[in-house]
Amino acid sequence: MRSHGMLIRKIAVRLLSSLAVIFGVVTVTFLLARVVSPDPTNLYVASDADESTRDVVRARLGLDTSIPEQYLTFVGQLARGDLGTSFSTGQPVAEDLLRKLPATLELATYAIVCGALVGIALGIVAAVRQGSLLDRFLRFLTISGLAMPHFWVGLMLIWIFFVTLGTAPGPVGRLPIGTSPPEQISGFLVIDSVLTGRLDTATAAFQQLALPVLTLGIGVFAPIARTVRSTMIYTLGADYIRTAYAMGITPARIYGRYALKNVLLPVLTMLSGAVGFTFSGAVLVEGVFAWPGMGQYALQAVQQPDFPAVQGFVMYAAIVYVVIYFLVDLAYQQADPRVRI
Amino acid sequence: MNVRTIAVGSPSLVAFLRTLCRHRFRGTPTMRLGLVVVGILTLVAVVSLFWTPYDPAATKVGPVYDAPSASHWFGTDRVGADIFSLTMAGTRIDVGITIAAVGIAFVVGTTLGALAGFYGGWVDAVVSRLTEIMQAFPTLLLAMLIVAAVGPGVWNVIIVVAIVGIPDYLRLARAEILSKKTWQFTEAGRMVGNSPVRLLRRHLVPNSVLPLVAYSSINASWVTALVASLGFVGLGIEPGSAEWGAMIARGEDSIVSGEWWIAFFPGLAIFVLAAAFYLIGDGITQKGDGR
Numbered sequence A: 001m002r003s004h005g006m007l008i009r010k011i012a013v014r015l016l017s018s019l020a021v022i023f024g025v026v027t028v029t030f031l032l033a034r035v036v037s038p039d040p041t042n043l044y045v046a047s048d049a050d051e052s053t054r055d056v057v058r059a060r061l062g063l064d065t066s067i068p069e070q071y072l073t074f075v076g077q078l079a080r081g082d083l084g085t086s087f088s089t090g091q092p093v094a095e096d097l098l099r100k101l102p103a104t105l106e107l108a109t110y111a112i113v114c115g116a117l118v119g120i121a122l123g124i125v126a127a128v129r130q131g132s133l134l135d136r137f138l139r140f141l142t143i144s145g146l147a148m149p150h151f152w153v154g155l156m157l158i159w160i161f162f163v164t165l166g167t168a169p170g171p172v173g174r175l176p177i178g179t180s181p182p183e184q185i186s187g188f189l190v191i192d193s194v195l196t197g198r199l200d201t202a203t204a205a206f207q208q209l210a211l212p213v214l215t216l217g218i219g220v221f222a223p224i225a226r227t228v229r230s231t232m233i234y235t236l237g238a239d240y241i242r243t244a245y246a247m248g249i250t251p252a253r254i255y256g257r258y259a260l261k262n263v264l265l266p267v268l269t270m271l272s273g274a275v276g277f278t279f280s281g282a283v284l285v286e287g288v289f290a291w292p293g294m295g296q297y298a299l300q301a302v303q304q305p306d307f308p309a310v311q312g313f314v315m316y317a318a319i320v321y322v323v324i325y326f327l328v329d330l331a332y333q334q335a336d337p338r339v340r341i
Numbered sequence B: 001m002n003v004r005t006i007a008v009g010s011p012s013l014v015a016f017l018r019t020l021c022r023h024r025f026r027g028t029p030t031m032r033l034g035l036v037v038v039g040i041l042t043l044v045a046v047v048s049l050f051w052t053p054y055d056p057a058a059t060k061v062g063p064v065y066d067a068p069s070a071s072h073w074f075g076t077d078r079v080g081a082d083i084f085s086l087t088m089a090g091t092r093i094d095v096g097i098t099i100a101a102v103g104i105a106f107v108v109g110t111t112l113g114a115l116a117g118f119y120g121g122w123v124d125a126v127v128s129r130l131t132e133i134m135q136a137f138p139t140l141l142l143a144m145l146i147v148a149a150v151g152p153g154v155w156n157v158i159i160v161v162a163i164v165g166i167p168d169y170l171r172l173a174r175a176e177i178l179s180k181k182t183w184q185f186t187e188a189g190r191m192v193g194n195s196p197v198r199l200l201r202r203h204l205v206p207n208s209v210l211p212l213v214a215y216s217s218i219n220a221s222w223v224t225a226l227v228a229s230l231g232f233v234g235l236g237i238e239p240g241s242a243e244w245g246a247m248i249a250r251g252e253d254s255i256v257s258g259e260w261w262i263a264f265f266p267g268l269a270i271f272v273l274a275a276a277f278y279l280i281g282d283g284i285t286q287k288g289d290g291r
Helices: A004-034 A051-061 A067-079 A093-128 A133-147 A150-164 A189-195 A199-236 A239-246 A251-281 A283-288 A294-303 A307-335 B003-008 B013-024 B029-050 B083-119 B121-136 B139-150 B154-180 B184-191 B196-232 B244-256 B261-289
Strands: none
Touching (some): A004 A307, A093 A199, A093 A294, A093 A307, A133 B196, A150 A199, A150 B261, A251 A294, A251 A307, A283 A294, A283 B139, A294 A307, A307 B121, B029 B261, B083 B196, B083 B244, B121 B154, B139 B196, B154 B196, B184 B196, B196 B244, B196 B261
């Protein structure tokens, strides 16, 4: 039996190293942003403007001091929780990010839930019916899902369901043009619309979600289905499963209860990857669907270049990463006593 | 047979690779399919240097926005350029960048990881911290930031994609070496007087390389998508080039007006290349498990 003091100490060390990682990420981003080739003053002045005009803009953006000085100012602001002001929107970056967060969260939640459920279910079926036609078809599906670039999948889905079949709405963001969003309660448009009694808006928001969720869902589904299949095959060959069969336990109970337990741990690792991917990596998919989320904000910030926005987004992504891996570690320890810290 | 060869089993990397070719490359049927596809695409890349149906850089070789037909297999784009010729020309850019970037990441990552795992101490600490920081970055954004910093160009893209790929190889190699460091064949090798460098180069690394080779092939499928993503957002390769991702970007707006073929075919090419790499990696993993 270990003392609580030791556990607290380990968690404290973990927190400190997480902070160090975030700090490192922020510093690298700061340096990369400062050597970026396009000049951010182009955002404000005509391309043929003279240097004196540009100098005025640089002074206003805080780019007229030396890089070490800029870095000190930046770290000082960060310590007070200030992420700076976006060059392009003129708003505090923290506010920008908070405003963009619900769109990404709504999309990510549906994609992860749908992708994971379908992935786990089909992975189990493929393992149980190993070598069957269904298994081979699923293998084709998963490899396709892993090999197709997501942004291209999005474009092709738009072509099939919007252009050709006309069953899905166009890629114009979270709501059809001209529809006003519901009062913000949870930030999820479908839920908020239902809560405020606007069922037609809820339907519209749901339809706008369908294609981007399908696109990201394929990206979540493929690695999970693959992992579930291979772990399940391995698990079904274990001695305790053979014993369970010998004791006359029904196959459904063996698959769904005894084998599934061992499958869920690797799924957890894949899920953490899916969270990282949908919360911050879905930059291009959001761009394709004009989805006003974090990814689209980051994409514009890099292209402009909007230094504070880039730094703010990368810090957000690093925090998401660190938190997820901390949670996955905790979950592992809960589920598997062999890896207790 | 002297003590040394009995103790180590696998005498050199070259011999090891030879064994790999002889026994494992017969592989699974799907793995052979993957190898054939990569081979064909490499051939297409070489052929495109000498011959394409039309000049890929030329405009107005046919009517604009012409649907796929007998004269233009993949159709034509906004300026009447032939998509099939462009896709062919893109093969050498995308296949070339992918293979070069994966090769560099493999060599650098494995070397650094092996050193970190073998020597431990401050080398390990520094390398591991740097890796942690890089992994906390959203990959595509990190690549976009570095490309924006160093400027466009094929070699710049190769280096950038290699850099963001290094941490995974490093972690894998480090873990492999760490686990084999305490095995008896390492001890035996050390006892008969191998220097640490020789021990690493001739015994530990060759015995750890199989999972890394398998990973590199799966990684290549992912790198293909990353290269195309950079091209899609217009960072990296010069605008207007035949890179597949850049071609999809040029066809993006035409999707809504019904000219699907401009974005479809380069994407299909990415899919075929990435799937082929994936099947190869999958095959090596399956064969490797049975050793």
